[in-house]
Amino acid sequence: MDWTRGRAVGRGASATVSVATCRRSGDVFAVKSAELVRSELLRREQRTLSSLSSPRIVGYRGCEITSEDSRIMFNIFMDYLPTGSLADQIRSHGGKLDEPAIRAYTRQILEGLDYLHSRGIAHCDIKSANVLIGDDGAAKIADFGCAKRVGPAGAAATAAAGIGGTPMFMAPEAARGEEQGLAGDAWAVGCTVVEMATGKSPWQAGAAAGADDPVSVLYRIACSGESPAIPGCLSAEARDFVSKCLRRDPRERWTVGQLLEHPFLESHKLGSSQAEQTNTKSPTSVLDQEFWDAMDEAESEAATTGGERIESALDRIRTLSFREGRPCRPCDEGWITVRVGGSDAASSSSSSSSWRSSWVGDEMDDASAVGGERWVGLPQGCGNCGNSCEYGEKCAVIRISLDLQRHECRFPELMSRFS
Known part of the structure; x- marks a missing residue:
């Protein structure tokens, strides 16, 4: 290739x-x-x-x-998954996830492990950094460098395969060098739930001395008789679920199949809509995630539980574009600021040849140019045609596309994309 x-x-x-x-x-x-x-x-x-x-x-x-x-x-x-890993999701949500998101991701991880275990494969390195998030918000297991084929009893032959993985997520039997197999993946799922709930690795959640030292942690896992502290912020069902994962004896630890039937997950089986709700990001253009993906929770509830339901993108654009009076944009927070010659676009009437977008963060190169166009939010008129544009305020209501080479209003073309 x-x-x-x-x-x-x-x-x-x-x-x-x-x-x-x-x-x-x-x-x-x-x-x-x-x-x-x-x-x-x-x-x-x-x-x-x-x-x-x-x-x-x-x-x-x-x-x-x-x-x-x-x-x-x-x-x-x-496959490239630009949303990043579950660890990125934890950081972007303030260092911890709420319980519905934890439940959703946990079920998805277990479904992936159930598939692997049915094929006689133990992952041996489950943690949030090795779980990627797709565009639909669903979790996908990645990084199979430590994966092992297991025997009928579910344990890998450690003499031949060795022990691998991340020390803080290793099960006691793996830390002792005895075996590393399917039961170790169930232990790691419990550790990952602790990580999602606290934003810390499982043995750091209790903040004990030496919690950052892998050697000390390995000794503690192998010989202390302790298990990671279960966060008190979790519900009783969630705490019981984690306790089933973190049983030190692998023969008593619940299997992945049993964990999938636990009330913590059974009480709320994941649907596609929930998967989308667990992963939100700011759009870089009007077509990046489509309008409804950028709605806040209250607006989303209103759209589905009461009032007129908008069935298509075209209907939504028409509703926005042909509203009478001045533009009304309740969702402006988080959109990119557009500037003209160093001043805010709202206070300038310069032609579009001087329009440039002010980007914040590391995504400038990827997000600012798609197909030779810039996606910009204009406060009035269309910024290019001004009062002479026959579409007038309609261009301001939506985020129109300006071709920086031809300098012409692209409102008709944008509408045609949704016809």
């Missing part, structure tokens, strides 16, 4: 993940790369991932060996 490597989006001990683009089709995907001489873990991941196909597992697209900067690289291609 003829492709181009883009910016790096993640780095681990043995591999780097970058955004890549297919030169022929323009398709964007993720590539995970390591030098061939140091690619044993990545090649193991490729063998595992290539045998899997599930909506709860990150999609595999192939592999390739390349020569780059005098280095021979081993690459595996996967």
